[in-house]
Amino acid sequence: MTYMLVHGLGQNATSWQKVIDSLKIDSEKIVSPDLFRFIETGKMDYRNLYYNFFDYCENEDGPVDLGGLSLGAILSLNYALDRPEKVNSLILINTQYKMPQFLLSVQSAIFQFFPNYVFEKMGLSKKDAIQLMKSMRKLDFSLRLSEISCKTLILCGEKDKLNKKAAKQLSNLIMDAKLEFIQNAGHEANSDNPEGTAQIIKNFWVENT
Numbered sequence: 001m002t003y004m005l006v007h008g009l010g011q012n013a014t015s016w017q018k019v020i021d022s023l024k025i026d027s028e029k030i031v032s033p034d035l036f037r038f039i040e041t042g043k044m045d046y047r048n049l050y051y052n053f054f055d056y057c058e059n060e061d062g063p064v065d066l067g068g069l070s071l072g073a074i075l076s077l078n079y080a081l082d083r084p085e086k087v088n089s090l091i092l093i094n095t096q097y098k099m100p101q102f103l104l105s106v107q108s109a110i111f112q113f114f115p116n117y118v119f120e121k122m123g124l125s126k127k128d129a130i131q132l133m134k135s136m137r138k139l140d141f142s143l144r145l146s147e148i149s150c151k152t153l154i155l156c157g158e159k160d161k162l163n164k165k166a167a168k169q170l171s172n173l174i175m176d177a178k179l180e181f182i183q184n185a186g187h188e189a190n191s192d193n194p195e196g197t198a199q200i201i202k203n204f205w206v207e208n209t
Contacts, residue, residue, distance in 0.1 A: 006072030022198035067091035157185035
């Protein structure tokens, strides 16, 4: 059994480290891929990123318990839909299942003003980050959510106002999904409240693995 925690856009694998430390589970069972190391510069788009993430998951022996935040949750949801027999449980944190066009447009515009070093910390260039966001605009998993059959936990930071509505909708659209809110956390819950996030994740994993 492998536990996998997948970071969001604006983060990297180390963004999960405090959560992993707080989980107090055998660290050899927990993996956190650096998503943007999968793709060559200039080839960054959602399709390429997902294909590489798919291969990463396939290379893990046995089933995986997936937990992702934002972009990481979108990739995890996509994989759970494509490979239900491979996913034992699913945690979706602060994410959308149908990409909000206006929000992505605004975020892409804001990215234009960020200095390059902000993106370098993520492991990709500004151009690649903007290209990735543009490639995600047509993503829509609405009609497939009923296909999710594994145990699913929907999490949302109590201060993440932009994703609360989607979190509530996801909990209704995915069969038997459980919804919880992470106290004292905004969008980057793994950084805002790693201990609280870890406790909820651990309780779910213990119950379902």
